[in-house]
Amino acid sequence: MPSIIDIxxxxxxxxxxxxxxxxxxxxxxxxxxxxLAIGGIGISTLLSLAAFITTLGSISYRAFLNVPWxxxxxxxxxxxxxxxxxxxxxxxxxxxxxxxxxxxxxxxxAEDDRKGRFFCYLSFFAAAMLGIVISNSLLLLFxxxxxxxxxxxxxxxxxxxxxxxxAAAQKAFVVTRLxxxxxxxxxxxxxxxxxxxxxxxxxGRTGILDLSPGTLQYxxxxxxxxxxxxxxxxxxIFCGAMGKSGQFPLHVWLPDAMEGxxxxxxxxxxxxxxxxxxxLMARLHPLMDAAGGTTSLTACIITTIGTIxxxxxxxxxxxxxxxxRILAYSTVSQLGFMMMSLGVGGWVAAIFHLLTHGCFKALxxxxxxxxxxxxxxxxxxxxxxxxxxxxxxxxxxxAVGMMALAGFPFLFSGFWSKEAIFxxxxxxxxxxWPFWIAxxxxxxxxxxxxxxxxxxxxxTARGHRTHESPAVMTVPLMILASIIVLMSVVCTPxxxxxxxxxxxxxxxxxxxxxxxxxxxxxxxxxxxxxxxxSCWWLYAGPSDALAQTDPLQEVLGRTFGxxxxxxxxxxxxxLVFVRNFYLFSIISRLMDRWVWGSAVSVAGALVVGFGWxxxxxxxxxxxxxxxxxxxGFLSTGKVLATIQSGDISRYLRILAAAVALLAAILFxxxxx
Numbered sequence: 001m002p003s004i005i006d007i008x009x010x011x012x013x014x015x016x017x018x019x020x021x022x023x024x025x026x027x028x029x030x031x032x033x034x035x036l037a038i039g040g041i042g043i044s045t046l047l048s049l050a051a052f053i054t055t056l057g058s059i060s061y062r063a064f065l066n067v068p069w070x071x072x073x074x075x076x077x078x079x080x081x082x083x084x085x086x087x088x089x090x091x092x093x094x095x096x097x098x099x100x101x102x103x104x105x106x107x108x109x110a111e112d113d114r115k116g117r118f119f120c121y122l123s124f125f126a127a128a129m130l131g132i133v134i135s136n137s138l139l140l141l142f143x144x145x146x147x148x149x150x151x152x153x154x155x156x157x158x159x160x161x162x163x164x165x166x167a168a169a170q171k172a173f174v175v176t177r178l179x180x181x182x183x184x185x186x187x188x189x190x191x192x193x194x195x196x197x198x199x200x201x202x203x204g205r206t207g208i209l210d211l212s213p214g215t216l217q218y219x220x221x222x223x224x225x226x227x228x229x230x231x232x233x234x235x236x237i238f239c240g241a242m243g244k245s246g247q248f249p250l251h252v253w254l255p256d257a258m259e260g261x262x263x264x265x266x267x268x269x270x271x272x273x274x275x276x277x278x279x280l281m282a283r284l285h286p287l288m289d290a291a292g293g294t295t296s297l298t299a300c301i302i303t304t305i306g307t308i309x310x311x312x313x314x315x316x317x318x319x320x321x322x323x324x325r326i327l328a329y330s331t332v333s334q335l336g337f338m339m340m341s342l343g344v345g346g347w348v349a350a351i352f353h354l355l356t357h358g359c360f361k362a363l364x365x366x367x368x369x370x371x372x373x374x375x376x377x378x379x380x381x382x383x384x385x386x387x388x389x390x391x392x393x394x395x396x397x398x399a400v401g402m403m404a405l406a407g408f409p410f411l412f413s414g415f416w417s418k419e420a421i422f423x424x425x426x427x428x429x430x431x432x433w434p435f436w437i438a439x440x441x442x443x444x445x446x447x448x449x450x451x452x453x454x455x456x457x458x459x460t461a462r463g464h465r466t467h468e469s470p471a472v473m474t475v476p477l478m479i480l481a482s483i484i485v486l487m488s489v490v491c492t493p494x495x496x497x498x499x500x501x502x503x504x505x506x507x508x509x510x511x512x513x514x515x516x517x518x519x520x521x522x523x524x525x526x527x528x529x530x531x532x533x534s535c536w537w538l539y540a541g542p543s544d545a546l547a548q549t550d551p552l553q554e555v556l557g558r559t560f561g562x563x564x565x566x567x568x569x570x571x572x573x574x575l576v577f578v579r580n581f582y583l584f585s586i587i588s589r590l591m592d593r594w595v596w597g598s599a600v601s602v603a604g605a606l607v608v609g610f611g612w613x614x615x616x617x618x619x620x621x622x623x624x625x626x627x628x629x630x631x632g633f634l635s636t637g638k639v640l641a642t643i644q645s646g647d648i649s650r651y652l653r654i655l656a657a658a659v660a661l662l663a664a665i666l667f668x669x670x671x672x
Contacts, residue, residue: 004047004054005063008081008134011047011091012144015040016127022120030116037119038102041126045099048091055088060504064136064201075196082136082201085502086351090133090279093355097271097362098126100476104366105263107473108373112261118158122267125151129272133279138187138198138208141283145183145240145276149176152273156260168256175253179243186236193219193229200283209286216290231291231298238281238302245277245335248309252569254332255316258324262369265324269331270362278338278354285347294345295430303343307434310336312567314444318451318552319563322379323368326452330405331361333441337421340434346424348502353417355498356487360404360414363480367398370469370477371456381455388457390466395457397477402453404484406446407528413487415524418442420499422520439527446531451552454539 018040022033055061066080102122109115128151131144157169191198194208194215201207211219219230227235241247246254254274258265268274281288281302291298313333320326334357341350372379374391388395404414422442425435468474490497500507538551553560562568 003063004051005065005081005083007047008051008065008083011044011051011095011134012127012130014044014047014127015123015130019120019123019127022116022123025116027116033116033119034102034106037123038099040123041095041099041102044126044130045092045095048088048095051083052088052092055083055085056501059506061085062201066136066199066202072196077139078137078197078199079140080136080199081134083134085504086279086282087133089351089355089498089502090275091130093358094126094129094133094271094275097358097480098122098129098267100479101263101266101271101362101366104266104369104473104476105261107470108263108369109261114158118155118261121151121154121158122263125155125267125272129276132276136200138190138200141280142183142187145244145280146180148244148273148276149173149180152176152257152268155264155267156257158260158264162259164256165259168253168259172253172257175250176243179239179241179250182236182239183241186233186239189236190233193222193233209284211286211290220290220292227297228291230287231296234284234287234291234298235301237284237287241277241280241339242305243277244280245274245339246309246332247277247305247335247339248312249569251309251313251332252566252573255325255328255566258322258328262324262365262372265328266362266365266369269328269365270358274331274335275354275358278335278342278350281339281342282347282351282354285342288342288345294343294428299343299345300430301343303340303428303430303434306336306339306341306343307437308336309333310340310441311437311444312336314441314448316563316566317448318444319550319556319560321381321550321564323371323381323384323452323456324365324379326381326448327361327364327368330364330445330448333445334361334405337418337438337441340438341421341424344424344428344430344434346421348499349417349420349424351502352420352491352498353414356404356413356417356484356491359480359487360401360412360484363397363401363477363484364405366473366477366480367394367401370394370473371398373469373473374466381452383462384456385459386457386461387466390461391457391468393468393474394477397474397481398457399453400481400484402449406449406531407442407524409521409525409528410492411485411488413484413491416488416491416493419493419520419524422524426520439523442524443527443531446528447535450532450535451539454535 015037018036022030022036025032062082062084064080064082066078068076069079070077102119105119105122109118112118125148128144128147132141132148135141135144153169153173156172157166159165160169187198190208194211195206197206197208199207200209202210206212206215219233220228222229243250257268260268288296288298288302293299310333313329313331313336317326317329317333320329334353338350338353338357341347341353371384371387371391371394374387374394375384378384400412404412407415407418409415422435422438425438426432428434487498489495495507495509497507499505538555541551550560556563565571
């Protein structure tokens with residue numbers, strides 16, 4: 001019987017096969033697309049659970065399988081897959097959350113004529129992300145990475161008849177490609193200096209995550225722009241993570257990605273695309289350690305970008321009026337928390353928060369989808385209100401996701417994962433500022449999520465007639481809400497099973513650990529209380545007034561306009577980059593048409609002119625001279641031919657005549 005590592009490749013292959021078959025189905029059979037998609041991802045979920053159970057057998061479990069792909073000269077390029085706690089945990093989260101999103105999509109996309117193609121793209125998206133998770137090769141990971149980008153382009157622009165959706169798909173594809181250029185260059189650079197291999201783990205100490213002492217010393221000693229070589233390579237690869245995970249300044253694509261159907265938003269923000277960047281940096285944490293640890297310039301750059309992103313996303317979410325954009329900026333902020341934790345060395349805390357975030361953010365986006373579906377596709381929170389009594393299941397489950405994201409204490413897994421990040425940042429020896437900025441971002445998180453609840457579920461109705469979503473949409477919400485609460489059992493410091501599992505450390509149950517970080521826990525309680533309380537106090541007025549004026553706008557004044565305008569990053573990029581590139585393209589077009597095109601035309605005219613000159617020389621000089629010479633030779637030949645007749649008697653007569661002529665000449669000469 002094959003071991004789980006031998007069949008691990010089936011986990012991404014099954015949804016990929018479902019996507020291929022669904023794509024090939026005729027229009028009359030597209031009703032089978034949801035069955036194929038859910039069946040493929042469902043079996044992948046079961047295999048993921050089997051892989052997860054396998055890793056529980058020992059501490060720091062690791063198994064991998066590598067196979068040759070092709071040759072480059074004498075070098076053999078290998079790809080493979082790996083199973084360790086990081087892979088297993090991500091496989092379970094991605095496949096399980098994707099399964100629930102697929103099921104939810106049956107109700108959400110039921111009236112769309114292209115639902116067959118939609119489920120095909122969803123399966124392709126999940127397959128690409130699962131391929132990233134199991135990869136034991138940076139090359140294979142990069143291939144799946146680009147397939148994730150393609151799938152996001154197809155799904156964000158699924159409603160391509162909307163100009164905004166088509167533009168958002170192009171924006172996401174282009175912006176993430178900017179980061180991927182750095183990723184690709186870093187990968188090539190690493191291949192050139194790491195024994196010509198991109199495998200993470202091999203049978204010998206030649207993998208890029210299991211460096212030999214000699215290779216490690218070489219990568220650390222060779223400096224580039226003040227960085228060790230391994231640090232420069234890590235930062236280039238981090239550029240790819242910045243693009244995929246929406247880090248500043250490449251965060252601008254993520255809110256616009258909300259133009260796709262809401263299940264797509266849930267898949268992007270919870271289980272697939274944005275999770276890829278955090279997973280990549282967590283997978284490569286040995287390279288970050290080799291670059292100098294948490295005090296290196298590489299770590300400082302990553303921490304700074306994560307800190308800015310965490311605060312920026314939280315601030316921009318304060319003033320948004322689109323329910324999905326609020327959640328999108330919350331994702332930007334939470335990804336900033338994770339990158340910050342990765343920079344200070346807390347990769348376990350970052351993955352811990354990624355796992356919990358995948359559950360409660362999927363719940364929030366699916367809950368938003370239920371709200372949008374029940375409100376006739378209305379997304380402006382000013383046109384909602386009073387939905388708590390009309391959409392009871394959606395309200396309760398959405399509230400669970402809101403409390404997990406805001407960091408409500410003890411009962412929700414999001415609280416404990418955010419606490420882990422607070423502990424990691426508070427102990428960073430370089431600076432305490434990331435910790436305090438994270439505190440402010442957490443305060444704003446509690447504030448804007450309470451604001452969202454006040455607008456949507458409390459007060460009086462301000463919009464259309466509302467109805468609860470069908471069971472196919474609400475049951476996944478209830479499952480996710482239950483998991484968020486149940487996960488808190490294995491997330492507390494008293495029994496930090498998740499963190500111990502990821503780090504490969506033994507875990508013991510000890511209540512004393514619960515109060516070891518009591519100062520940070522009390523600070524978190526204060527933050528959440530202040531955030532929820534201040535928002536409740538500010539928005540507790542008449543509900544009808546919310547449709548006209550936001551109370552926060554009266555407090556912040558013009559600053560609210562800057563927040564609502566997203567600090568005008570899009571306009572700035574449009575002015576600085578897009579317009580300049582557009583101007584450059586116009587100049588290039590003019591240069592091509594009038595300079596290079598004219599030069600080509602002149603060169604072509606010269607060639608044609610030389611051709612006419614050559615033709616004249618050939619026809620009227622060379623050919624005529626040659627022809628006349630030939631005619632002269634022909635005439636001479638004809639004369640000689642009459643003489644050279646072969647008649648001997650004629651030759652004798654000519655000879656006799658010549659002798660007679662010669663004798664006459666001599667006789668005449670003698671007389672004279």
